[in-house]
Amino acid sequence: MEKFDRVAGVGPAALVDGLVQLSFAVQAVLAAAAAEHELTVPQVRLLGILRDREPGMLQLAGHLGLDKSSVTGLVDRAERRGLVRRVASRDDGRAVRVAVTELGRALIDRAEGEIGDRVRALAVALTEAESVTLTALLDRMLGGRLGPASDSTW
Amino acid sequence: MEKFDRVAGVGPAALVDGLVQLSFAVQAVLAAAAAEHELTVPQVRLLGILRDREPGMLQLAGHLGLDKSSVTGLVDRAERRGLVRRVASRDDGRAVRVAVTELGRALIDRAEGEIGDRVRALAVALTEAESVTLTALLDRMLGGRLGPASDSTW
DNA sequence: TATTGTTATACTCTATAACTATA
DNA sequence: TATAGTTATAGAGTATAACAATA
Numbered sequence A, B: 001m002e003k004f005d006r007v008a009g010v011g012p013a014a015l016v017d018g019l020v021q022l023s024f025a026v027q028a029v030l031a032a033a034a035a036e037h038e039l040t041v042p043q044v045r046l047l048g049i050l051r052d053r054e055p056g057m058l059q060l061a062g063h064l065g066l067d068k069s070s071v072t073g074l075v076d077r078a079e080r081r082g083l084v085r086r087v088a089s090r091d092d093g094r095a096v097r098v099a100v101t102e103l104g105r106a107l108i109d110r111a112e113g114e115i116g117d118r119v120r121a122l123a124v125a126l127t128e129a130e131s132v133t134l135t136a137l138l139d140r141m142l143g144g145r146l147g148p149a150s151d152s153t154w
Numbered sequence C: 001t002a003t004t005g006t007t008a009t010a011c012t013c014t015a016t017a018a019c020t021a022t023a
Numbered sequence D: 001t002a003t004a005g006t007t008a009t010a011g012a013g014t015a016t017a018a019c020a021a022t023a
Helices: A012-036 A041-050 A057-064 A068-080 A102-122 A128-141 B012-036 B041-050 B057-064 B068-080 B102-122 B128-141
Strands: A084-088 A096-100 B084-088 B096-100
Touching: A012 A041, A012 A102, A012 B012, A012 B102, A012 B128, A041 A057, A041 A068, A041 A084, A041 A096, A041 A102, A057 A068, A057 A096, A068 A084, A096 A102, A102 B012, A128 B012, A128 B128, B012 B041, B012 B102, B041 B057, B041 B068, B041 B084, B041 B096, B041 B102, B057 B068, B057 B096, B068 B084, B096 B102
Parallel strands: none
Antiparallel strands: A084 A096, B084 B096
C-alpha cells in the first residue's frame, strides 16, 4: 500500500483519468476532422463500414451498436446527400442493402486521411519506440482486435 | 521503409486505429455508467466541474468547450432535476454562478465511482507494470496534464 | 407468426443569431 | 458600447413503441 500516493500522475486514478481525457481528445479530433468535410462522427462510422460491405439495416445497426430506427435516420440523411443509397434486395422483399456511392467513397477516403493525420498528431510527443509500446498496449486492452488496416471498422 | 508491413497490428495505422477504437470503448463505458445513474456524459462533465468550482455561465462554457447558449440548456436540464442551482451574483446584476446541490454532489460521487470501476476494467488485461507504462505514455500525450486526482476535470 | 424496415414521437445536445438587462 | 446570459430556431443523433409489408 501507499504504492502510488507520492507521485502525481501515477496510480490507478491517473490511469482512469488519462484514458478518459485521451478519449475526449481523440473524439474531439475526430469530430473536427469530420466537420472539415461536413460530416459528423456517426456519418464517418457509417461510411467507414460501407467501404467494404453492403449490409442490411439490421446488420448495420449491429455494427454501429444502434437501434434500427436510429439507423433509418442516419441512412436517410446520408442518402439525402447522395453519400449512400438503398438497394432493394432481390431475394427478400422486405430487406434493403445499403451501399456507398462514388461520392460517399471519395468523401470517406479524404475524411479518413485527415483523421489519420490528426490522430497521429496526438502522439507526436512519443518516440517511435514508445509508439510501438503504446500500440501493443492498446492491442492488449482491445483484446487483440488491432488487425490489418483493411478491416478497421470502429 | 517496410518497417511495419509484416506484422499485423503494428505501425502508424494500427496506432491510429487503436486510439480511435479505445476512445469509442471509453466513451461507451462512460455513457453506460452515466446512464446507470440517469445521467448523460455532458451532465457528468458539468457536475464534475462543479464539484470544486462555482463558475459563471461563460466560464462554464469555457471549461466545457461549448457555446454559452448550449450551457444554458445543459444547466436548465440539470436545474430542473435539482442537481444544480443558479445563484445570482451580488456584484454583477447580469451574472449568475452555478452551484451543485447536495443531490447533485451525491449523484456525481456515485457516478464517478462507477465510471472509475468500469474504465479500470478496460485495462484488466494489463499487468501492473504495463499500467504504469501506459499511464506515463498517456501523460506524455496529454502534455503532462495528469495531475493529482483532485483536479481531474475532463 | 416472425422478421425487416419505417414512422411517430420525444428527448438531449449543440450551434447561430437575435434579444434583454446590466455595466 | 460592451458584457452576461437567455431565447428562438434549427438540426443531428438517439430511443421506444407502433406500424406495414413480406416471409
